[in-house]
Amino acid sequence: MSDADFRPTANWETLKLRAAMLQRLRDFFAERGFLEVDTPLLSRDTVIDVHLEPLAVDLCDRRRLYLQTSPEFAMKRLLAAGAAAIYQITRAFRDEEVGDRHNIEFTIAEWYQAGQSMSEAMQLLSDLGEHLLGLGAAERLTFAEAFQRHAGVDPHAASCDDLIASAREHGLLHENRPPHRQRDVWLDQLLTQLVEPQLGIAGPTILYDYPADQAALATVRPGPPAVAERFELYVRGIELANGYHELRDASELRERNRVNNLQRRDAGRRVLPEDSRLLDAMEHGLPQCCGVALGFDRLVMIAAGATTLDEVMAFPFPIA
Amino acid sequence: MGTYKTSDFRKGLKVQIDGEPYLMIEMNFRKPGKGNALYECKLRNLIRGTVLSRTYRGGESLESADVEEIDAQYLYRQADTFVFMENTNYEQYELSAEQVDENWKYLKEGMGVSMMLYNGNPITMTPPNHVELEVIECEPGAKGDTATNVTKPAKVENGAEFGVPIFIKPGNVIKIDTRTGAYIERVNS
Numbered sequence: 245m246s247d248a249d250f251r252p253t254a255n256w257e258t259l260k261l262r263a264a265m266l267q268r269l270r271d272f273f274a275e276r277g278f279l280e281v282d283t284p285l286l287s288r289d290t291v292i293d294v295h296l297e298p299l300a301v302d303l304c305d306r307r308r309l310y311l312q313t314s315p316e317f318a319m320k321r322l323l324a325a326g327a328a329a330i331y332q333i334t335r336a337f338r339d340e341e342v343g344d345r346h347n348i349e350f351t352i353a354e355w356y357q358a359g360q361s362m363s364e365a366m367q368l369l370s371d372l373g374e375h376l377l378g379l380g381a382a383e384r385l386t387f388a389e390a391f392q393r394h395a396g397v398d399p400h401a402a403s404c405d406d407l408i409a410s411a412r413e414h415g416l417l418h419e420n421r422p423p424h425r426q427r428d429v430w431l432d433q434l435l436t437q438l439v440e441p442q443l444g445i446a447g448p449t450i451l452y453d454y455p456a457d458q459a460a461l462a463t464v465r466p467g468p469p470a471v472a473e474r475f476e477l478y479v480r481g482i483e484l485a486n487g488y489h490e491l492r493d494a495s496e497l498r499e500r501n502r503v504n505n506l507q508r509r510d511a512g513r514r515v516l517p518e519d520s521r522l523l524d525a526m527e528h529g530l531p532q533c534c535g536v537a538l539g540f541d542r543l544v545m546i547a548a549g550a551t552t553l554d555e556v557m558a559f560p561f562p563i564a
Numbered sequence: 565m566g567t568y569k570t571s572d573f574r575k576g577l578k579v580q581i582d583g584e585p586y587l588m589i590e591m592n593f594r595k596p597g598k599g600n601a602l603y604e605c606k607l608r609n610l611i612r613g614t615v616l617s618r619t620y621r622g623g624e625s626l627e628s629a630d631v632e633e634i635d636a637q638y639l640y641r642q643a644d645t646f647v648f649m650e651n652t653n654y655e656q657y658e659l660s661a662e663q664v665d666e667n668w669k670y671l672k673e674g675m676g677v678s679m680m681l682y683n684g685n686p687i688t689m690t691p692p693n694h695v696e697l698e699v700i701e702c703e704p705g706a707k708g709d710t711a712t713n714v715t716k717p718a719k720v721e722n723g724a725e726f727g728v729p730i731f732i733k734p735g736n737v738i739k740i741d742t743r744t745g746a747y748i749e750r751v752n753s
Contacts (some may be wrong), residue, residue, distance in 0.1 A: 343593030344592060426621070432599040433619060440596075557702075
């Protein structure tokens, strides 16, 4: 083992910046009357998302638990139990996600406010970005506007062929190989390679009103086109935060769980437990609310002018 | 011959695409928070040096390429064929003038080089970063002209020409950087 292997990949200056930003984040929420909460990392319940792979933990008594992919289940249980405005800064885990902007274990800041509209939630996110990064207020852009502008397609109406045509026009097709036919993958590829790099360049950008099939745990506003009341913050082409006007309908969540598990099975992923204490809480009654999750490591990355997470984490996954 | 799944993708992998070997020179994992994982790769063709940008979906795979690097010695040139010998087992390998390309300018009989084999056949040869070659022909420099930023052409023992400072004379040995083709210094002999 070489000497370098035990040392942090971030320098001390950045680790001090990280600590200062953690403090400023807590100050931001304290000033606005949010209660800091603290919920378990390990739970029987887990989010069922086609593209999120939770880490399973098997106990000696054979029970299977999951490390959280975000604290949203626990925090919504608190809201259903009467909390008004809560935040926490904790760890989340997502298997398979390793790279210059991903780390299997990462620091997540998440907050919820009961009674908040999506517009108010976007304003709070913009204020938070301004408070921590000092890059000004965020401009708001719908998902459709962003796609029209940077990929030349309507993301709600475009067919798979329309998306492939845009990919072809922008040189994203592979030579000597017919393009695949997965519409959702093309939409993600156009987002990642054409749209995202243009977002948050002059100042922060909040993208909102997502395609209905990307609702995850957000409410869907009937159209046409029907859109998911979801929003994301981008700075310098990097996705920093994801917010929802939260889904409150338990039967709708059951249905999404069922469909997601079918898709997971088709994709060769394990099927996850569909019953959860979140469903119990939603059946009891979740107040109308918005919630946002923010990747704290990426936020520090932007503030430090860094381009990789290694530069802002003491011990990233490969040397954890 | 194995395959690499997207989860194995990393810089430095040698893979096969359309029957040709490629080196993965860049690999970025990209994934919208709630979206599909994408693997953005830059791949350099190990035969032609061209670079390909490709994006793979999670679950796709690439075949590994049977690529091996060996230490060899340059033996001789016969018409358009350059002959090399592996240092350990004395196996001989041939490259065409087209494969050797501009690198012929740095070769001298007996010189150590590194070669790349693809499926057991040689595809490229890389000379050492610095080579020493003897000047056999060049114009005399003007007397007293010691400026080093002015150059003149000089022909070396293998027939190649390099730009050298005015003070270089036939019989001098010069050191050349093979990555740039630039003159570095005169070697005292």
